Amino acid sequence: MLIDLHTHSTESDGTCSPSELLAQARAAGLDVLAITDHDTTASWQPAEVAALHTGVSLVRGTEVSAHLGSISVHILSYLHDPTFAPLATELARIRTDRKNRARNMVARLNADLGLTWEDVMAQTGGGTVGRPHIADALIAQGLASSREEAFSRYLHPAGPYYVRHYSPDARQAIALIQEAGGVAVFAHPGARCRGEVASDDDIGELAAIGLAGLEVRHRDNDGAEQERLCRIAKNFGLLRTGASDYHGSGKVNRLAENTTELRVLQEIAERAMGRVIWA
């Protein structure tokens, strides 16, 4: 069984629609795909319909933006109730502020480079707005040749154009995910390329309040980090997942480049309120 538990569609910053994503998953030989767009469940309905036609089993999830002090983190929520109002309201709040934040970043970029809000809107699919859409607008205007270059030249957190967006504390995010019947897994917890990462103690504290697992096998966790994360998972009894974080043509990550064991998926499914759609 090939299981990839972290991907993005055009409902956030991926470049494939949910149905294209499922078709590509099938072509890549995947048996199970999770679609985990940033701060939204908008892909869930179209993905459910497409999964039934494609023959790929579907895990519906959301990658929730959160923070630990000054560290920005992502918490994957699997199989929660998308109508549970406290979580849905929090996700809407994040999406709204992501839009304000993008407008502020574009205002700064406009002053130096002439980039406009319309340029960025032309790159979104109506879903959650993120820096990758600003990157795509910079590419369309000939100001960068790839998302990579746009991030390293203009969009990285240390640069003059960066603006933060609202996110809940990770403890609050995990509590909401659990109340919504979901299972919380810490996405790319050792991604040093993105900045400071959570300490062993931070992760232990999250495990104590209900974090279920760590996304150990992810290309942004280097070898030493994967070793550290395995040790932490063992100490605190956390599940270990692996996933691609595929964004279509928007990133180099390939579908199924990291995968999750069936036993681990079964454990997630048992703990969650929602159900896997088995093909």
Ligand code: AMP
């Ligand atoms: P945001 O959530 O708006 O702050 O943007 C972060 C998103 O940008 C994440 O989904 C990352 O996968 C993506 N990202 C971060 N760095 C890069 C990069 N160098 N190239 C392409 N995408 C990136």
Ligand code: ZN
């Ligand atoms: Zn993304």
Ligand code: FE
């Ligand atoms: Fe992420």
Ligand code: FE
């Ligand atoms: Fe992601």
